[in-house]
Amino acid sequence: MALLEIKNLKVAVEDKTILNGVDLKIEPGEIHVLMGQNGVGKSTLVSAVMGDPSYEVEGGQILFDGEDITDASPDERARKGIFMSFQNPLEIPGVTMENFLRTARGSIRGTKEKIVAFRRELEEKMDALGMDHAYADRYLNVGFSGGEKKKAEILQLLMLQPKLAFLDETDSGLDVDAVKTVTEGIKHFHNKENSLVIITHNASILDGLDVDKVHVIGKCKILRTGDRSLIDRINEFGYASVTEEV
Amino acid sequence: MFEVEEKTRVDAIDRTLYDFKDKLDPAMIVNSGLTEKVVRQISLEKEDLEWMTEFRLEALKTYNSLDIPTWGPPIDGLDMDNIITYVRPKGEMSAKWEDVPEDIKNTFEKLGIPQSERLSLAGVGAQYDSEIVYHNVRKEVEAQGVIYTDIESALKGDMADVVRSHFMKLIPPTDHKFAALHGAVWSGGSFVYVPKGVSVEIPLQSYFRLNAPGAGQFEHTLIIVEDDAYLHFIEGCSAPKYNIANLHAGCVEIFIGKNSRVRYSTIENWSKNMYNLNSKRALVEEGGIIEWVSGSFGSHTSYLYPMSILKGDNSRMEYTGITFAGEGQELDTGAKVIHMGRNTSSHITTKSISRDGGKSNFRSEVKITREAENSKSAVTCESLMLDDQSRSDTIPVSDIRNSKVDIGHEAKIGRISEDSIFYLMSRGLSEDDAKALIVGGFAEPIAKELPVEYAVEMNNLINLEMKGSIG
Numbered sequence: 135m136a137l138l139e140i141k142n143l144k145v146a147v148e149d150k151t152i153l154n155g156v157d158l159k160i161e162p163g164e165i166h167v168l169m170g171q172n173g174v175g176k177s178t179l180v181s182a183v184m185g186d187p188s189y190e191v192e193g194g195q196i197l198f199d200g201e202d203i204t205d206a207s208p209d210e211r212a213r214k215g216i217f218m219s220f221q222n223p224l225e226i227p228g229v230t231m232e233n234f235l236r237t238a239r240g241s242i243r244g245t246k247e248k249i250v251a252f253r254r255e256l257e258e259k260m261d262a263l264g265m266d267h268a269y270a271d272r273y274l275n276v277g278f279s280g281g282e283k284k285k286a287e288i289l290q291l292l293m294l295q296p297k298l299a300f301l302d303e304t305d306s307g308l309d310v311d312a313v314k315t316v317t318e319g320i321k322h323f324h325n326k327e328n329s330l331v332i333i334t335h336n337a338s339i340l341d342g343l344d345v346d347k348v349h350v351i352g353k354c355k356i357l358r359t360g361d362r363s364l365i366d367r368i369n370e371f372g373y374a375s376v377t378e379e380v
Numbered sequence: 381m382f383e384v385e386e387k388t389r390v391d392a393i394d395r396t397l398y399d400f401k402d403k404l405d406p407a408m409i410v411n412s413g414l415t416e417k418v419v420r421q422i423s424l425e426k427e428d429l430e431w432m433t434e435f436r437l438e439a440l441k442t443y444n445s446l447d448i449p450t451w452g453p454p455i456d457g458l459d460m461d462n463i464i465t466y467v468r469p470k471g472e473m474s475a476k477w478e479d480v481p482e483d484i485k486n487t488f489e490k491l492g493i494p495q496s497e498r499l500s501l502a503g504v505g506a507q508y509d510s511e512i513v514y515h516n517v518r519k520e521v522e523a524q525g526v527i528y529t530d531i532e533s534a535l536k537g538d539m540a541d542v543v544r545s546h547f548m549k550l551i552p553p554t555d556h557k558f559a560a561l562h563g564a565v566w567s568g569g570s571f572v573y574v575p576k577g578v579s580v581e582i583p584l585q586s587y588f589r590l591n592a593p594g595a596g597q598f599e600h601t602l603i604i605v606e607d608d609a610y611l612h613f614i615e616g617c618s619a620p621k622y623n624i625a626n627l628h629a630g631c632v633e634i635f636i637g638k639n640s641r642v643r644y645s646t647i648e649n650w651s652k653n654m655y656n657l658n659s660k661r662a663l664v665e666e667g668g669i670i671e672w673v674s675g676s677f678g679s680h681t682s683y684l685y686p687m688s689i690l691k692g693d694n695s696r697m698e699y700t701g702i703t704f705a706g707e708g709q710e711l712d713t714g715a716k717v718i719h720m721g722r723n724t725s726s727h728i729t730t731k732s733i734s735r736d737g738g739k740s741n742f743r744s745e746v747k748i749t750r751e752a753e754n755s756k757s758a759v760t761c762e763s764l765m766l767d768d769q770s771r772s773d774t775i776p777v778s779d780i781r782n783s784k785v786d787i788g789h790e791a792k793i794g795r796i797s798e799d800s801i802f803y804l805m806s807r808g809l810s811e812d813d814a815k816a817l818i819v820g821g822f823a824e825p826i827a828k829e830l831p832v833e834y835a836v837e838m839n840n841l842i843n844l845e846m847k848g849s850i851g
Contacts, residue, residue, distance in 0.1 A: 184806050185805075185806075186802050186806075187798065187802065188798065188802075207805065207811070208802055208805035208806045209805040209806075209808055209809055209810050209811070209814075211806075212805070212806055212807055212808035213808050217806070217807075218806060220803060220806075223803070224797075224799055224800045224803040226800060226803075226804070226817070226818060226821055227821050227822065227824075228820065228821025228822055228823065228824030228825065229817055229818070229820070229821035229824070234804075234807075234817070237809065237813070237817065238804075238807035238808050238809060239808075241807075241808035241809050241810070241813065242807075242808035273821070290807065294807065294808070
């Protein structure tokens with residue numbers, strides 16, 4: 135059974151149709167890459183799968199682990215194991231990252247997290263991402279630089295251990311070293327059971343990752359699906375080279 | 381985090397924790413209303429000294445001569461003819477919990493008072509309706525010369541002259557109508573005296589519980605801290621909810637000696653039929669510091685603006701407050717400060733939250749006299765409104781009489797954004813939990829100023845207010 139199955143999905147924002155009939159299947163353990171020009175609806179797809187109320191699903195179905203989650207609330211989806219990293223993570227003043235993550239994981243797992251053990255685990259993961267432990271005690275994303283916010287999103291991924299993670303342009307605005315760190319984080323996270331969908335314009339975040347499928351979005355749907363070689367063609371010849379022949 | 385319109389709503393609250401009622405079983409209760417007869421009866425019941433009886437009657441005259449203030453939230457639901465101004469609980473005041481009558485003891489146990497005393501307090505006073513039922517202070521604190529007792533005993537004890545010469549001198553009955561009311565019918569409250577050079581390392585706490593329906597509570601807290609000393613005083617208050625108006629018109633007077641520091645923390649959680657018209661004032665001598673920490677959660681209507689008089693040079697005040705107004709509540713809170721000494725400074729930082737049509741107003745007055753050169757004042761207020769029905773107003777007043785000053789005012793009003801809620805929900809938090817977390821974060825800078833147990837209580841109160849918890 136597919137981990138995620140999207141059937142004929144139609145999504146609108148403020149009455150404007152952005153996606154009109156998207157089909158997508160992701161199996162456990164797979165890494166998919168989502169590409170497309172700016173504004174074609176890549177983030178819309180991710181937000182709709184996460185259940186963002188500002189996106190209206192006008193038709194179609196989203197199945198996760200075989201279960202229809204088209205009408206589920208975002209927190210229900212998170213508890214089932216879906217995660218998305220935000221392009222622009224929100225700042226939450228007065229709530230430390232540690233406190234937030236402990237609350238979040240407690241909500242997802244339905245257990246009370248042990249404070250000391252949780253902190254230890256958090257620090258380990260921060261080390262892996264080259265983050266100063268002081269960030270655990272800072273208010274969530276408040277005053278973080280763009281790069282720090284992106285790393286913090288990956289830290290959340292590592293702590294929450296979802297079954298399916300969407301990484302929406304996590305590499306944008308990052309320097310070369312930071313992109314490497316993020317890729318290391320993704321490798322650290324990925325295993326045979328969980329899946330990733332990576333939205334990117336840049337192949338370097340994928341270095342060393344075993345990409346199963348690449349999808350190109352345009353004209354409100356998935357125009358083309360292929361293997362990793364699609365990325366190189368796009369980077370060399372532009373989007374038209376892979377979409378016009380369809 | 382602010383900006384986007386907030387559409388969802390949070391359920392009504394449950395305050396079972398504070399809302400239990402004891403059967404009304406007083407030792408003595410006066411008729412409702414405010415007449416000379418009632419005032420004389422209270423005075424007789426309390427075995428006042430003659431000067432106090434005169435003082436009360438004079439205050440009653442003042443009360444009758446003053447008008448009800450019209451500048452604040454409406455208080456027409458408060459009819460003094462229906463208010464019972466004195467209810468004496470059963471039993472005598474004691475320094476032993478065992479001696480406190482069973483039902484009253486249970487009340488304070490439910491509120492966690494004796495437990496906190498054992499854990500983290502240097503002394504505790506507990507008032508039930510009009511009288512203090514329990515007062516105790518740790519031996520080692522007493523040995524430092526600290527006096528912490530009910531004010532009635534203090535008025536007749538070794539320091540009677542000192543108490544008399546300070547009683548209602550900072551807030552005279554002529555100050556406003558409810559100060560006059562207080563002068564006429566005051567009962568209960570605490571007296572604290574900290575000698576020169578003594579630092580009271582752990583806090584003292586007084587807790588005020590009003591159980592009788594339709595009654596008023598008029599406790600008087602008088603704190604005198606001599607030079608080079610330190611005190612942290614905590615005040616807590618709560619009451620069960622009734623369908624008729626209750627009134628709280630207490631007075632707090634604090635005298636702070638040279639280079640002394642007093643921190644006064646309050647968590648007020650009156651029930652939502654309470655008119656809370658409280659007066660608090662501190663007089664600060666040279667180099668002294670007053671720190672107010674104030675959490676206002678309950679009451680139907682509040683008028684609460686602790687005032688600091690920075691009399692001595694280099695004296696300072698800090699006010700940190702949070703107000704949470706829900707359905708049917710109008711909480712008008714803030715602070716006043718008068719800079720009289722040179723190089724004095726004041727910092728006022730407040731947060732307010734309003735929800736379900738609640739109104740939360742911030743009112744401040746900063747006055748800098750001609751003499752108070754090189755004074756500084758900074759006022760910052762932030763409001764968070766959780767829906768379209770709620771209201772928040774900011775009314776800052778400055779009266780600056782010299783040019784060598786540095787003053788600032790900053791006000792922010794916002795809403796919880798849908799984006800922030802979605803962000804947290806995408807991490808598994810329910811919508812209510814997401815909102816509670818955001819509101820808790822908003823309140824955090826205040827919470828960290830509170831003693832730990834009170835910070836926990838405040839967080840619980842926010843959670844209570846944010847989610848209809850199960851009784």
